[in-house]
Amino acid sequence: MPDWKSPSELTRDSLLLVKLLHACLGWAIWEYVSHFHYEWDVYRGNRRYRWTIWVYTSCRLAMLSTFTFHAIAINGGTWRHCTTLFMAGMASAYVAISLASLLIVLRITAVWEKKPVVVTVSYIAWLTCLALNVYNVTTLRAAYDGSSRGCLPYDTKSFVFNSIGILASDTVLLVLMLAGILRVRRNAVKNGISRVLYRQGVVWLIVAILVEVPAVAFALLELNDPLTVMFQPVELVSLVICAGHMYRGLLEYVYKPDTNLSLGNGNSTHLLVRSANTAMSSNPVSGPGSSTQSSAGPPGGDVMGTKGSNAAPGYTMQVL
Known part of the structure; x- marks a missing residue:
């Protein structure tokens, strides 16, 4: 059994952490860079605008900011302000993870039709994790390491509660x-948008x-x-990339031309989405600064579809 706290082991693990970062x-x-065209198309009006694009964009920018701060710290960009740099980097990391989880919370709100109990539990789990993140940033410390010629964190015991909190909140969400998707009908996962949501939920869980x-x-x-913080960079980049792919995949599926999105069979609720070409020809695509509204939903643009003939009375499904 190696001595994990020996100077040689600390040097080896520090260099491994630098390479991983x-x-x-x-x-x-x-x-x-490879997916920047998606949000750029939204901002230019070539794709349907949804207010959640700002959550998606902020999440990706926070991820980049995190690794930018860490790159400056571990590459000897400074030796006097190590704690400040790492606090900025970890704050950006927790913002990215929190926004990725927020995209899941918004899905839960839509799938459960804004049921107060479910929405309350979702936001309590999300806010609890956010509070742990803020606490962890305030306790973070870093110092210049001569062997790696960069800033590295120390006294990392506070990461335990934060790591457990992130895992627990994501599990609850x-x-x-998944329960909200499966509650519609036993065979709901075989049809329409419920199948997409279910598959994405399973992938996120894995x-x-x-x-x-x-x-x-x-x-x-x-x-x-x-070693305490070794897997945190991998956790950050994996969760943010997965959340981004889920967000883009869902909206690209929803806005296929002439798509009839079903949450089940028979008398189950439906989400009807107009053809993209029809929508563009009858009403311009709303951009971030535009007040134009599509006739596909009620004012505010929060509902993507309309009530289907088999929909429950007063039911509209909200999609990200």
Whole structure:
């Protein structure tokens, strides 16, 4: 059994953490650049505008900011303000993770038709995780490391509660989302938008387990400071990328021309979406600064569809 706190082991693990941060930085840049055209098309009016695009964009920008701050810190950009740099980097990281979870909360609100109990539980879980993130940022400390010639965190025991909080809140949110989809009908997952939501929920659950459980395990073991935070960069980039793909995938599916999105069979509710070409020809696409509203939903533009002939009275489904 190696001595995890020996100087040689600390040096080796610190260098491994630096390499991992560089790899995640490259991954984050590639992801942002390769999918920037999506949000750019929304801002130019070539894609349907939804207010949640700002959550999506802020989440991706926060991810880039995180690795930018960390890159400056670990590459010797400064040796006097290590704690400040790492606090800024981790604050950006927690903003990105919180916004990724917020996209899940908004899905839960739509799937459960804004049921007060479910919405309350969802936001309590999300706000609890957010509070733990804020607390963790205030306790973070970093110092210049001569072996790696960069700033590295120390006294990382506070990461334990934060890692557990992120895993617990994501688990609660995913259970609520999957339960909301399956409650419609036993065979709902075989049809329409419910199938897309269900598959995306399962993928998110798998990704969350793969990246969050190791982060919690290493935080609980407290082998040494570099290993305690080793999986956090991987957790951040994986969750943000997964949330971005889910967001784009859902909206691209919803706005297919002449799509009839069903949450079930028979008398179950339907979400009817107009052809994209018809919508554009009859009413211009609303941009971020435009007051023009589409006739596909009520004023405010929050509901993507209209009531179907088989829909429950007064029912409209809200999609991100």
